[in-house]
Amino acid sequence: MAAAKQPAVSGTGVPRTVFVRTIFHVDMDAFFVSVEELYDPSLKGKAVVVGGQRDERGVVSAASYEARKFGVHSAMPLRTAAKMCPHAIFVDGHPERYRVCSEKVYKVLGTFSPQVEMASIDEAYLDMTGTERLHGPPLKAAHTLHQRMKADTQLNCSVGIGTSRLIAKVSSAQAKPNGVLWIVPGEEAKFLAPLEVREIPGVGKVMETHLHALGIQKVGDLTKLEESELENRFGKWGLALAGKARGEDAGGWFDTEVGEDVGAKSISHEHTYDEDTADVNQLEATLMRLSEMVGRRLREANFYARTIQLKLRYKDFTTITRAYTLPAPTQLDTEIFEQIRALFHKNWKKGAQVRLLGVQASSFATAPDQISLLDGSRQQRWKDALAAADRLRDKFGESSVKLATGMRGVFRERTHENPASLPGKIRKK
């Protein structure tokens, strides 16, 4: 525990204690491919592509190291992968298998730290700060973890160790395959400097192009720039980028505690047709199925969604999203479908060939609050009445407005009343 703390000197010269965190990033090697090999050992050592068949519409989910030698990588169209590596074995994905293995991985990690956070199905962050007495110094702990992972799951992983999520994440990538890499506290900037800017999580194709245009290739080039220059050019993101170049968890999700449970923000399902279609019956059937899938997930999680969104992609890949926010949250298939159907017919260019449809639910409440237990029209009237009361208060002063006694009772008994008449129930002195 004591080793995790380092004495430091504050601006006033008074010694204080600063926590140096020890973060592990554990990343499974070629996860989907490795899991498929467990089910079919004959795949071992071969060029394997997971995600679908060679002639299908779709992209590569994962490629074995053997296939990567031919330039195949994830997110590449399957048909492209087939051309680059004709002898590759193409395997359909099995999400259920990956979920089962992911849980085994999680179990192993849980024996090393109480603060474990699965960042996706095949990678996790561990806060190992203060675990020295139990597991020894970082490198020793990492090697033990590495071995136990192999023993318990038969899967390889790579472990990055650093003082921030960012350093841990970047170092695990450098440790691949099947390795461990520890960036000693204080050496963060030195470690990052020679790496391509693209290695920084959050820098994608577009940002990379922008940076290259400025003559910035390596992370070290970034640190030579004034922070204000980056902020001027890229706004809030530029400022965060300056911090990342120094190895800090600057801004956004990276700044959160490891293991801090952030609930889901949206649930969605989408479908790409094997062949584009303009058949209304087929399109509506798909929307119905997707609405049901979303509804079921909402009920399983006990979420109620207020915002329902349609996604529509045409033959030429142009994509639109259209959303509608309900007056009261729902988890019912029928309500979701009703809104999705309306959105679809309002926005679909009739007769146009559709490639993809998607349904998303968001703006969650764990349970409908008191007011949304009322049905839609009643709830709207509540809102209208409360808003009207607020307006009157603003105009005439606090004492001028009192809601009629038994407002709830009035609502219950007079459900068919025109909402416009409600402000009449508010007395003005």
Added chain:
DNA sequence: TCTGGGGTCCTAGGACCC
């Protein structure tokens, strides 16, 4: 080459309110 499916976060603009 012809582009999946599941997510998160950010930005920008408009409506509406005070």
Added chain:
DNA sequence: TCTGGGGTCCTAGGACCC
């Protein structure tokens, strides 16, 4: 009658990640 400024909610699109 015109003006303004801040805050919140909502929508649409896009970058990015695995």
